[in-house]
Amino acid sequence: MMRSPVLLTALLCPLILCAGPLTAQSTLTPRTISADVSRVQGPHSTAPLMVVGAGRANEGLRADWQQQLAMVQEEIGFRYIRMHGLLHDDMGVYSEDRDDKPIYNFQYIDALYDALLRLKIRPFVEIAFMPAKLASGDKTVFWWKGNITPPKDPEKWAALIRALMDHWKQRYGEAEITTWYYEVWNEPDLSFFFSGTLQQYLDLYRVTALTIKAECPACRVGGPASASPYKYEEAFVKYCAENKVPVDFVSTHAYGVSQGYFDADGNAGTILDPAPDSVSGRMQHSRELLQHSALPKLELHFTEWSSAYTPTDYMHDQYHQASFILDKIKRAQPYVDSMSYWTFTDIFEENGPRATPFHGGFGLINYQGIRKPSFYAYKFLSRLGATEIVNQDSASWICKDGDRQVQALFWNYSPVVPPKPQNDQTFYRQELPPSATGSVELNLTHLTDGAYSLQLYRIGYKINDAYTTYLQIGAPAQLTPDQTRFLKEKSDGSPSEQEVITVTGGILHHSFPLRSNDVDLVILTRL
Numbered sequence: 001m002m003r004s005p006v007l008l009t010a011l012l013c014p015l016i017l018c019a020g021p022l023t024a025q026s027t028l029t030p031r032t033i034s035a036d037v038s039r040v041q042g043p044h045s046t047a048p049l050m051v052v053g054a055g056r057a058n059e060g061l062r063a064d065w066q067q068q069l070a071m072v073q074e075e076i077g078f079r080y081i082r083m084h085g086l087l088h089d090d091m092g093v094y095s096e097d098r099d100d101k102p103i104y105n106f107q108y109i110d111a112l113y114d115a116l117l118r119l120k121i122r123p124f125v126e127i128a129f130m131p132a133k134l135a136s137g138d139k140t141v142f143w144w145k146g147n148i149t150p151p152k153d154p155e156k157w158a159a160l161i162r163a164l165m166d167h168w169k170q171r172y173g174e175a176e177i178t179t180w181y182y183e184v185w186n187e188p189d190l191s192f193f194f195s196g197t198l199q200q201y202l203d204l205y206r207v208t209a210l211t212i213k214a215e216c217p218a219c220r221v222g223g224p225a226s227a228s229p230y231k232y233e234e235a236f237v238k239y240c241a242e243n244k245v246p247v248d249f250v251s252t253h254a255y256g257v258s259q260g261y262f263d264a265d266g267n268a269g270t271i272l273d274p275a276p277d278s279v280s281g282r283m284q285h286s287r288e289l290l291q292h293s294a295l296p297k298l299e300l301h302f303t304e305w306s307s308a309y310t311p312t313d314y315m316h317d318q319y320h321q322a323s324f325i326l327d328k329i330k331r332a333q334p335y336v337d338s339m340s341y342w343t344f345t346d347i348f349e350e351n352g353p354r355a356t357p358f359h360g361g362f363g364l365i366n367y368q369g370i371r372k373p374s375f376y377a378y379k380f381l382s383r384l385g386a387t388e389i390v391n392q393d394s395a396s397w398i399c400k401d402g403d404r405q406v407q408a409l410f411w412n413y414s415p416v417v418p419p420k421p422q423n424d425q426t427f428y429r430q431e432l433p434p435s436a437t438g439s440v441e442l443n444l445t446h447l448t449d450g451a452y453s454l455q456l457y458r459i460g461y462k463i464n465d466a467y468t469t470y471l472q473i474g475a476p477a478q479l480t481p482d483q484t485r486f487l488k489e490k491s492d493g494s495p496s497e498q499e500v501i502t503v504t505g506g507i508l509h510h511s512f513p514l515r516s517n518d519v520d521l522v523i524l525t526r527l
Contacts, residue, residue, distance in 0.1 A: 307321060389402070
């Protein structure tokens, strides 16, 4: 049953500020963001837009998946994509004849990787899971039953990797495949994802890394793609250093929950961790461990991250997710070489196909191609210029492209923890109006005098907020074409304001509204 906005606001009063009409913002203390655009901090970080995640490789053969990735690439533009299940049996990679001799078939991988490269995104190759004919057991994970056991014959496993690398070299050229990353397995520290021991994982990594390097010495290989903090990372680096095993990067994962665990069937409850160093603290500590290890110069890639590690957490759909993303990226980017958001699309079937258009899925985009607030968080990031300006405000970036354009991206992240006994699956499923926080006063100096176009883009409650609109039309279990068009139109990313202003004396002073968990992007273009 839908709750009325009046009742919902009353229910939220113990949790967030119930401030009355938002026109009262002027009575609150304004937040000031000041910057001298002639003072350069340095190049703006490329780490947040380097990699993005997807579910499993076979999903990438779908037309709608590829259409959504094309939209992501056109409007955001990631450099790499990572996904599970490249060697799973539904990709048809490996079988054996009646004499147990290997049969290799890379046609589905070719179709997928050709499509990726056409869309100007390269594979961050996750080498998993185990083909059934090579597997030492029958333990599987997820609806699509990825085999999680070690190989029964390491030599046959190595031969498969050798054949795959040789195939890629012939198809794409060695110069191209050396730009890719090769990550061995996914979360081997969880028994749900790897049935073997730590030593068995290290043995698997050694065989795989040596095989890759034998075929392509310049190719970058790493692991352990761990889920839990630190133990496997430390053991992995120590093992590679002591045994002279090739390694170019460490990979691991982080999610922003204080309660919850692995969720293979989508029934686990999760609760948002409101701590300021949630996610970012994990990334900082991993960097510090690496710096004090025997291999301090290895790259550090967080190949999965988000607010929660279940595709049934409704914060993924809410407007709060946009400010969460920007807050964590701002805090974490000094420590990582990449942080891959999990995932770009809701076309994601770990728990099987979902039954409703919005279901708390990981994606930046839902099944019908409707852009979520999280999509716009990344799109706003992609609009920032290559040069970052010195700025003391911790919840903003100010960047520029030469003297032609200045961008200011700022937000209010105000985490709201579900009240007991609720969790994210129940609390974030409902409509959640914001509280007033006051305005932002943006002060820029040393601009070139003249006429400028000022455009304001926003994310927040009922602004590029498809999920709230979906709730307000009754949360239908299936969307008609007209409803889909309506939701897309209400969340189309158009500027909230546009005007032409004149800068005199090199100074811009402008005030912008900002509620809890709002995100604003200001683009100032010299005419």
